[in-house]
Amino acid sequence: MTRSASPSLPAARTTGRTAPGPDAPVAGIWRGVYRRLTGDAMIQILVIAVLLIGWETVTRLGLVHPFLLPRLSAVLERIFNNMLAGKVFTDLGLTLYRAATGFLIGTAIAIPLGVLMARNTAVRWFFDPLISIGFPMPKISFLPIFILWFGIFDTSKIVMIAFSCFFPVVSATYSGTLGVDKWVIWSARSFGATPNQVLREVVLPMALPQILTGIQIAVPVGLITTVVTEMLMGGPGIGGSMIAAGRFADSVGVFAGIVEIALLGAVVVKGVERLRAYLLRWHHEARH
């Protein structure tokens, strides 16, 4: 069988190629670095730097009472000393452990339940009103009852965090799964995929962008809930340390906590963004 001399591929050959070709390695990297330095990242860093310099200047000039706003350098010194003492790591570690455990438990329940709701009418009838009521309500109002049920240590905190993370993920999974169009499912079925294979191989990957959006909402919600429960319940952890510092009128200690939690939040949220970009590298949004 002979193939026609040159395959007629109109226009598409040139317009279709958006993936980096083999011809663009070195120049491409430098262009990327340049764009990074001059683009959004640079502006973000600049804004934060201006803010921090302003903070230090205002406090050094004595324009604000150091009790209300301590010097940035004093705060950084405190963080440094706390690092040497290991306190930063136990605080951050504990907070991160609670946030991650709660988030994982909440998500592990939310994703299967969201899928079930999209596929089973009885499950949907039962959970839809509960989730409609639960989603907008301040979940932290359950904390007193969770403390009564699960005690004053980690369990009640983690349950509280899981509970907060559950709602954005379950509703994103539900609508994402429900929104998968029938053509792709029919395609898979026509190749002989069983219902279970259709779910695993088609529905879940198709719903992944939405599920990840739910997760991206749940992650900061989980961090907020962690710090708030720690503040309310005390003990080690960033929230607890900040409340303790506040009780002793130690504003440097409070600001040290704020800076630590800001850094932790930024790192975690960026990390989830990276994960999304990696998991959705096939998606339109991966190419801007």
Next chain:
Amino acid sequence: MSGQSSSGSALPADEVGIEIRDVSHHYGGRNGQGGVTALDHINLQIRPNEFHALLGPSGCGKSTLLYLIGGFIPVQSGTIATARGTVTGPGPERGIVFQNFALFPWKTVLQNALYGLEKLGLPKKEREERARHFIDLVHLTGFENAYPSQLSGGMQQRAAIARTLAVDPEILLMDEPFGALDAQTRRVMQEELRAIFERTRKTVVFVTHDVQEAVFLADRISIMSARPGRIQHVLDVAVDRSGGDEVMKRPEFVEIGEHIWGLVRDQAIAATRGAH
């Protein structure tokens, strides 16, 4: 080439065909009461290895008929049978290509083409060979590792056609496959589809509302009426197709096109008036 030798189906080619007997279909309502009648007592024999176009105005139920043949929606009344027996659900011997391509967007072109072959349980080496053969057949060589979102509409539809052809279906169902493409791309795709058909000789059912497209591609054309969908005419397009693109300019083609347009025109008008 492996694809050519394996394109012979399990059954003798002349036994394959589609028998549609007294098929009606309703949407909405209960027990046939109320709702919309999409198909009204359809009787149609699609011959083995013919390229058959279902032509009609939008909303005439031609896609519904195609989905019934595909087994994607259950037959409510009447029967649809192929050489494999009565249709009760989807099956790999009835491949389908949709207007919106319906590729798996998280899979590359190659992985898409491999999907059906994995379901068939072929050995890995053969899967790979067949997928690459059909990617080559639709002129996508060099784009095996591209994701659908990186491709133009025409290329995505090529990939979808390769994915469906790779499992070597006896029947190829096509639901306005070029409807989402621009005019130039559509023209090229039509030529290539006809060329692929000449080489692989499957039974093709091709849904379209484009008279020219139907005349250019099909051996026979069923013209459907506006809702409720009925088969109004079945026409043979018995013309010499050698010469590719130039064919459309020949007087006999123009004549058939005019004739069919005359038949379709009233239905198209009825459909636009009845739509609201």
